[in-house]
Amino acid sequence: MKLHEFQSKQLFARYGIPIPRGKVATSPEEARAIAKELGKPVVVKAQVLVGGRGKAGGIRLARTPEEAEQIAEQILSMTLKGLPVRRVLVDEAAEIQAELYLGLTIDRARRRVVAMASSAGGVDIEEVARTTPEKIVRVIIEPELGLREYQARTLAAGIGLDRSLWASFTQIALGLYRCFEENDATLAEINPLAVVPGPALLALDGKVIIDDNALFRHPDLAAMRDEDEETPTEREARKYGISYVQLDGNIGCMVNGAGLAMATMDIIQLYGGRPANFLDIGGGASAERVAAAMRLILSDPNVKAVLINIFGGITRCDEVARGMLAAFEMVRPRVPVVVRLVGTNEAEGRAILQQAQGVALYTATTLVEAAQQAVRLAGDGHGSSAISGPEQRQ
């Protein structure tokens, strides 16, 4: 779950990271009042969960409260990368002498958190990473030790930061690490971390992503979720506890368990097909949940066949089969559906599926058989036709 800039900065402040004074406004009048209260020039910043707001015109300087009101009115009527701007952050403007980058993320290959810094912060950090990666300095963090002060100084020295700012930089880096760790973040980033007169450091922009799987430990953060910024599919999936990731293939997948879902996708590819999605239906397979999963899968127009691979353990196959029949009544699949149902009471489950009406349903016993059938039905790849085919039911 992504936090807005103003939410990220409020979180940073709790960890001793200096941020500009400022408040959120939902109307031009409010923006004017905030600017008046701050009594200084301000920056008016669109609060939408996309990057590159500056370049898109969503961040502008206002010298007077009147100007802040006008600019807020313009920004509040904008749509940035498809998302309407509903709120603006009105921050005291900073006099920027240099823009640094400081971020923490997970290096999955190393299985460690990595801290990164650059003297070339600001709006083009992705470009810096691509064209001059040597300008980004990294340190790898040992989980049992956390980010050490000497590592923060390694970053400060590596980006050529003036020595007078090392202590402050170190305090910010350690604060950011604590913020990252205590909140189960997968990303915590300050860009730009500005050098302002003093000299001093100030976090002018913040981006934090919280691991969805850890949100239950952070009800205060979970409450910050902005439902307006989710796509309809993301919202639907979350509501039913389904993990869904859309991909670009044409075989929809509905599987229980993330590992089995990945294995299913691998086998589809092994037989020359392409999965249209990753979908872990989670525990149990009630009719509502199967129907929701089917709606998600079918919302993708590329889907030409659906493969349902369910291992019935605690939830028995007969219950799952009944759930599927009820779900097919709620959401009628417009494409053929291959079902592989194994585990507890699988014979009963398959017998129940024989009763399905109005859906091109194929049952398979092995995963190989199911994958080949799905690939054949989706009309690409080289699904073998030599298997004794499960017959079609209408």
Ligand code: GDP
């Ligand atoms: P992003 O484009 O979505 O990453 O938004 P940022 O908050 O990073 O702002 C983009 C750019 O706007 C920054 O890199 C700065 O150059 C500029 N900016 C942001 N805040 C201020 C400010 O207080 N004063 C000045 N002069 N420029 C700012």
Ligand code: MN
């Ligand atoms: Mn930024």
